[in-house]
Amino acid sequence: MWRKLNRLRTVLVPVILLAAGVSATVYFVENATPMAARLLVYPNVLRVLGQHLLLVLVSSLLAIAAAVPLGIIISRPAFRPVAPVIEGIVNIGQTVPSLAVLALFMTLFGLGFQTAVFALWLYSLLPILRNTYAGMKSIGPEIIEAARGMGMKAHRILSRIELPLAFPIIMAGIRTAVVINVGTATLASFIGAGGLGDFIVTGISLRRTELIYTGAALSALLAIFFDDLLARLEKYV
Amino acid sequence: MGKFLRVMIFALVAVLLVALAGGCGGxxxxxxxxxxxxxxxxxxxxxxxxxxxxxxxxxxxxxxxxxxxxxxxxxxxxxxxxxxxxxxxxxxxxxxxxxxxxxxxxxxxxxxxxxxxxxPVYNPAPVVRKEVIDKYPELKDVLGKIGPLLDTDAMIKLNAQVDIDGKEPKEVAKKWLLEQGLIKEEAPAQDKGKIVVGSKEFTEQLILGQITILALQNAGYQTVDRTGLGGTDIARKALENGEIDVYWEYTGTAWLVALKHEKPITDSEEAYQKVKEEDLAKHKLVWLPYAKFDNTxxxxxxxxxxxxxxxxxxxxxxxxxxxxxx
Missing domain, CATH: 3.40.190.120 (Osmoprotection protein (prox); domain 2)
Incomplete structure (x- = not known):
């Protein structure tokens, strides 16, 4: 009974999310006041959603590609002394407000997509790096010792013992990063990179709440969707 | 575990592909x-x-x-x-x-x-309370000759000196007035009466406020500096209540905000005449000649x-x- 319900849940969650997203969008589009109606048309909603997805995907994947290997490297015995230094540097990226990061790098990289991706990437690094490092360190030395005793080489210990054991913790970091990322990506609108922030910021400056609701609802659903997707990936692996 | 590595490799390839696609688009x-x-x-x-x-x-x-x-x-x-x-x-x-x-x-x-x-047009003009103008009719001339000399290029340059070069509004205002021959280096004794000058809080308004103060001082008036009031509502209320005697308001802003009209006007002269007439009749405020520049x-x-x-x-x-x- 419970197992059945559980299996049903895995199908139901995305369906419910999709239904909620579509119905919220349809409701706001159909009931838009004249000024908001200029933005709230279906092709535009899809375009903005696509921009948002691309921002989140590119920055998150680049962050995973950078932070996971880095986390593994600094967990090696040879690099343990520098680990706090690297963590500290990445930490700084996180402590600067995201809007300030956008403003700072705007002068370097110009406006638009690249700058937004860079800022989001910088923001996603820390949770992933920290969790990767923590995951690797959480493995008891006796386990590594035993593996070595069985004659396993270092790279096999890494791929067969350490990574699988640290995997859930790494995934938790990735999930945190991606969920934060979906929300932070709404700020990209300030520097002309589009995304759901276009709706939210326009809604604020014109006091059109339906624009704010649409942007916020879609962004929240996107975050839940990504979280669910990653949870599945984790189970599947 | 093979599965895990496969997923990782897949993810990395995906990163590169998406980054490439994004790189092209972006x-x-x-x-x-x-x-x-x-x-x-x-x-x-x-x-x-x-x-x-x-x-x-x-x-x-x-x-x-x-x-x-x-x-x-x-x-x-x-x-x-x-x-x-x-x-x-x-x-x-x-x-x-x-x-x-x-x-x-x-x-x-x-x-x-x-x-x-x-x-819509937004030419600023000095707006003075009628009481004050009646008492010092000379003000019409002292403040009235400033606006026509201020065109868009002149105002952009004044704003740039403050916003970009970081100069003080007072210094910028003084230099401009001297260049235009509107004031002399040394202001005369200020014994003609006290006038309270206001302005809103942004750069252009601060400069216009200082220009007004310096022009009044040069004409022998004692001035009180109340520039930098937080926004249209506050400046306008202060003027209507007699807390300040003069500040520069924009025709379009007065028309839409203070006089509460719905439809903006897109001709400078028309906007000025309409606002001038209505404000004098309804609020006893006198609009002196407006600036050439239009902050729209x-x-x-x-x-x-x-x-x-x-x-x-x-x-x-x-x-x-x-x-x-x-």
């Missing part, structure tokens, strides 16, 4: 609107930088495009202060801003003339591009955009 974003590289060549794609509000306001971009009969290829929305930099850095070929912003001069940009009078929305291009393409007005821009690819 990279193009920096070039598509870029400066015409060859002399006289129009940009490949007319991208327009605007703030969020202007992009959807009924009296904003949609109506502008309808009035002039053209359409930008793409519209990029961003924070208001960012549009000037986007234009300067060559990310877009055209952008919106405010006509007297100091960055227009500092970044070598140019305002396109609104030849169809689309934008503006469509800007880089000076170099505009010259190369022979674009002076928004109609010219519409013509160039419409003739593209024909």
């Amino acid at each position: 990279g193009a974003g920096t070039k598509e609107g870029g400066a015409p590289e060859e002399k006289g060549a129009a940009p490949q794609k007319w991208v327009f930088a605007t703030d969020h509000e202007f992009s959807v306001r009924p009296d904003g971009l949609p109506a502008l495009q309808d009035t002039y009969g053209f359409k930008f290829d793409e519209v990029k929305t961003m924070d208001l202060g960012v549009t000037y930099g986007a234009l300067k850095d060559g990310l877009v070929p055209a952008a919106m801003g405010f006509a007297t912003d100091g960055r227009i001069a500092a970044f070598d940009l140019v305002n396109l003339e609104d030849d169809k009078h689309f934008f 929305y503006t469509i800007m291009m880089r000076k170099k591009d505009a010259e190369q393409l022979g674009i002076k007005s928004i109609s010219d821009l519409a013509r160039v955009i419409n003739s593209k690819g024909k």
Whole structure:
């Protein structure tokens, strides 16, 4: 009974999310006041959603590609002394407000997509790096010792013992990063990179709440969707 | 475990692919609107930088495009202060801003003339309480001659000296008044009476406030500096209540905000006459001659591009955009 319900849940969650997203969008589009109606048309909603997805995907994947290997490297015995230094540097990226990061790098990289991706990437690094490092360190030395005793080489210990054991913790970091990322990506609108922030910021400056609701609802659903997707990936692996 | 490695490798390949795709799309974003590289060549794609509000306001971009009969290829929305930099850095070929912003001069940009009078007008003028004017009729002349000397270029330069060069509004105001021969280096004894001068809180208003103070001092009045009041509502109420005697208000703002009309006026003289009449009758406020410059929305291009393409007005821009690819 419970197992059945559980299996049903895995199908139901995305369906419910999709239904909620579509119905919220349809409701706001159909009931838009004249000024908001200029933005709230279906092709535009899809375009903005696509921009948002691309921002989140590119920055998150680049962050995973950078932070996971880095986390593994600094967990090696040879690099343990520098680990706090690297963590500290990445930490700084996180402590600067995201809007300030956008403003700072705007002068370097110009406006638009690249700058937004860079800022989001910088923001996603820390949770992933920290969790990767923590995951690797959480493995008891006796386990590594035993593996070595069985004659396993270092790279096999890494791929067969350490990574699988640290995997859930790494995934938790990735999930945190991606969920934060979906929300932070709404700020990209300030520097002309589009995304759901276009709706939210326009809604604020014109006091059109339906624009704010649409942007916020879609962004929240996107975050839940990504979280669910990653949870599945984790189970599947 | 093989599964895990496969997923990791798949993810990495995906990263590269998406980054590549994003790089093409995003990279193009920096070039598509870029400066015409060859002399006289129009940009490949007319991208327009605007703030969020202007992009959807009924009296904003949609109506502008309808009035002039053209359409930008793409519209990029961003924070208001960012549009000037986007234009300067060559990310877009055209952008919106405010006509007297100091960055227009500092970044070598140019305002396109609104030849169809689309934008509502916002010429500022000194507004004085009638009581004060009746008591010191001379003020009509002292403050009245300032406005006609202030054109858009002059105001942009004054704003730039404060916003870009970091000078004090007072210093900038004094230099300009001396250049115009409106005041002398040494102010005479101030024994004619006390006048309280107000202004709103942004740069242009602070400069206009200081210009007023210095002109009054030079005419022998004692002044009280109440410049930097937080916004239209506060300045206007202070004037109506007699807490200040004079401040510079914009015709369009008075018409829409203080006099609560719905429909904006797009002709400077008409707006001035209507506001002047109504404010005197209803609130006993006297509007002295208005400034030549009009602090309204503006469509800007880089000076170099505009010259190369022979674009002076928004109609010219519409013509160039419409003739593209024909």
